[in-house]
Amino acid sequence: MSDGPAPYSLTGRLDGTRPILLASPHSGTHLPADFLANSRLDTHALRRIEDAHVGALLGPATATGLPLLEATHSRTVIDLNRAEDELDPSMFAGAVTGTPNISDRVRRGYGLFPRVAAPNQPIHLARLPAETGAARIERLHRPWHRAIGQGLAQAAARHGHALLLDVHSMPRLDGDHPATLVLGDRHGRSAAPQLVGWLEAAFTARGLKVARNAPYAGGHTTERHAAPDGGIHCVQLEFDRTLYMDTATLRPHGGFQPLAALIADVLAALEPALPALGLGRQLPFAAE
Numbered sequence: 001m002s003d004g005p006a007p008y009s010l011t012g013r014l015d016g017t018r019p020i021l022l023a024s025p026h027s028g029t030h031l032p033a034d035f036l037a038n039s040r041l042d043t044h045a046l047r048r049i050e051d052a053h054v055g056a057l058l059g060p061a062t063a064t065g066l067p068l069l070e071a072t073h074s075r076t077v078i079d080l081n082r083a084e085d086e087l088d089p090s091m092f093a094g095a096v097t098g099t100p101n102i103s104d105r106v107r108r109g110y111g112l113f114p115r116v117a118a119p120n121q122p123i124h125l126a127r128l129p130a131e132t133g134a135a136r137i138e139r140l141h142r143p144w145h146r147a148i149g150q151g152l153a154q155a156a157a158r159h160g161h162a163l164l165l166d167v168h169s170m171p172r173l174d175g176d177h178p179a180t181l182v183l184g185d186r187h188g189r190s191a192a193p194q195l196v197g198w199l200e201a202a203f204t205a206r207g208l209k210v211a212r213n214a215p216y217a218g219g220h221t222t223e224r225h226a227a228p229d230g231g232i233h234c235v236q237l238e239f240d241r242t243l244y245m246d247t248a249t250l251r252p253h254g255g256f257q258p259l260a261a262l263i264a265d266v267l268a269a270l271e272p273a274l275p276a277l278g279l280g281r282q283l284p285f286a287a288e
Contacts, residue, residue, distance in 0.1 A: 004032055005072040007143040009055075012067030014147060016154025019274055020163045020267065021067055022058055023148060025080035025221065026051035028071035035077055038125050041117055044250070046076045049117045051169040052250045057239075058167060060264035066271075069147055071140075075114065076123055078136045080144045081166070081219040082112040087133070091115055094130030112141070148225055152232050161231040161279035163195070165267075166221045170238040171247070179211035180243055184218035184236035190226035191233035194277050199235065202266045231281040 027050060031043065039046065055070040062068045071080055085101045088111055109116035113133060116122050148164065155162035173179055181203055185191040200210045218236040226234035241247050244256040
């Protein structure tokens with residue numbers, strides 16, 4: 001893992017100048033040569049697990065100066081929205097460090113190191129050396145989360161509050177009129193309810209059908225970085241991919257620019273609204 005691009009690209013400044021930080025952990029596309037050599041699948045099949053074009057979808061928002069962290073490596077290489085221990089030890093030749101957390105996501109093949117790109121589509125030809133997994137964690141996962149932590153801490157110190165919007169795309173949900181955006185706040189644990197309510201109302205007013213926490217309540221990122229009582233709030237946003245791209249070819253279609261403009265419009269209205277939402281550090285009541 002010594003070659004290839006840096007762990008992430010940064011648009012804007014990570015110094016807390018703005019209270020909002022955008023992150024796109026699943027839109028990276030880099031596939032190292034050694035990874036491809038051990039893959040059963042071609043590049044197109046591997047890319048289907050990514051949140052294709054989400055970084056570009058946030059382009060109009062970042063043009064206003066909002067900072068964006070975007071992963072460089074494909075999600076098939078490492079999933080930055082999983083904990084370091086959320087892995088399947090059977091994927092590795094050699095012992096992995098620590099005690100693996102065999103979560104439901106790991107059992108389904110979507111752990112820190114994805115086993116499948118889709119149901120019944122295994123990725124790897126052979127087990128991965130344990131040292132390869134450790135190297136990916138050290139070079140890609142840890143710098144990503146250090147950067148998020150730094151950006152949120154700087155913003156909270158400067159503004160009294162900070163907001164991470166962890167942006168993803170999702171397959172079209174089932175049903176006749178499914179939600180086109182799911183807001184995940186870990187069922188109220190990662191962000192103030194008035195903030196999530198504001199986001200729900202803003203996106204609904206602009207024509208999206210919004211759901212909360214079902215079927216996506218937030219992953220490792222929202223769990224790890226959120227501290228609402230300390231003024232740090234994290235919300236996961238899952239946009240329906242069919243709003244902006246052809247899911248067979250993975251190419252953006254005519255809905256791309258309207259959705260990108262809609263997101264930028266919501267964020268432009270959100271930033272000045274944050275102080276009135278009371279998101280700062282919650283001080284304990286004085287003893288009587």
